[in-house]
Amino acid sequence: MLTLYQFPKSRSDSIVWLLEELGVPYETKSVSIRRADGTGERDPANPHPHGKVPALMHDGHLVFETSAIMLYLTDLFPEKGLGPAVGDPMRGEYLSWLAYRTGVIEPAMLMRRLEVKHVYGMMGWAPAEEVEEVLNETLKDRKYILGDTFSAADISVGGAVHYMMLFKIMKETPVLKDYAARITARPAFKKTMERNP
Ligand SMILES: N[C@@H](CCC(=O)N[C@@H](CS)C(=O)NCC(=O)O)C(=O)O
CATH class of the missing domain: 1.20.1050.10 (Glutathione S-transferase Yfyf (Class Pi); Chain A, domain 2)
Known part of the structure; x- marks a missing residue:
């Protein structure tokens, strides 16, 4: 199972967008985060090492950093054609x-x-x-x-x-x-x- 730790209108929306493009099953868990205006706090339920979003949990394994999550997902579902595979000139x-x-x-x-x-x-x-x-x-x-x-x-x-x-x-x-x-x-x-x- 893919679980995305997210906060609406934040960088985690990029991963929601990618998951929707991939059309694969996933679940989201909304967590609280620290905000620029001083509100919000780290959520103990969020596995990200800095309490940030996005964080992705795949069958008990953590992936964090937007670029890493994107690469991880497009490599996981190569048949969806959303990222050139190893060996592709692109x-x-x-x-x-x-x-x-x-x-x-x-x-x-x-x-x-x-x-x-x-x-x-x-x-x-x-x-x-x-x-x-x-x-x-x-x-x-x-x-x-x-x-x-x-x-x-x-x-x-x-x-x-x-x-x-x-x-x-x-x-x-x-x-x-x-x-x-x-x-x-x-x-x-x-x-x-x-x-x-
Ligand atoms: N480099 C990280 C940045 C993640 C990040 O800063 N996310 C913001 C939301 S847009 C956050 O969680 N901020 C809360 C905090 O800094 O504690 C990535 O690309 O995944």
């Missing part, structure tokens, strides 16, 4: 974009929001403007982040693009707007929004 790009969401996009955009100055050679990510440039350049001739085929990397990167434009942290451009509209029009995204309104 596997490397797939892993890169999965890692890029949490390792580059998120820190760059949060630093912009918090007005923290970027320091090259020290920070393991690029400044927000450079990240926007890379995303716009990559997506200008591509329907999805890997090309013509939708994958979990679109939930990862595209989900971040969608929410960060919505919250005005990322600059809206026609390329990114079209991309976000394309992926959020998917039935699995709509189902996720219905589950966690």
Whole structure:
């Protein structure tokens, strides 16, 4: 059994979206988390080592960190075609974009929001403007982040693009707007929004 520890309208929605895309049986357990406004607290029922969401339990084994959970699930259900398998020429790009969401996009955009100055050679990510440039350049001739085929990397990167434009942290451009509209029009995204309104 797959059990997702979640909190509505948080990063765990990406995993709900992926599970809906996969169309596999799963259960969710809603837990409390610490919030930016100082409310909320760690939930002893949450197995995540930092009390964060998402956390996934699969037959008694814990998986945490959004990118790891996404890779775990697309590898677990290769027949669903939501992530290139080992040996596929697109596997490397797939892993890169999965890692890029949490390792580059998120820190760059949060630093912009918090007005923290970027320091090259020290920070393991690029400044927000450079990240926007890379995303716009990559997506200008591509329907999805890997090309013509939708994958979990679109939930990862595209989900971040969608929410960060919505919250005005990322600059809206026609390329990114079209991309976000394309992926959020998917039935699995709509189902996720219905589950966690
Ligand atoms: N790097 C983690 C980040 C997870 C995370 O920070 N989740 C937030 C919700 S969006 C959370 O649980 N915050 C509560 C806390 O920091 O204790 C991942 O990608 O899974």
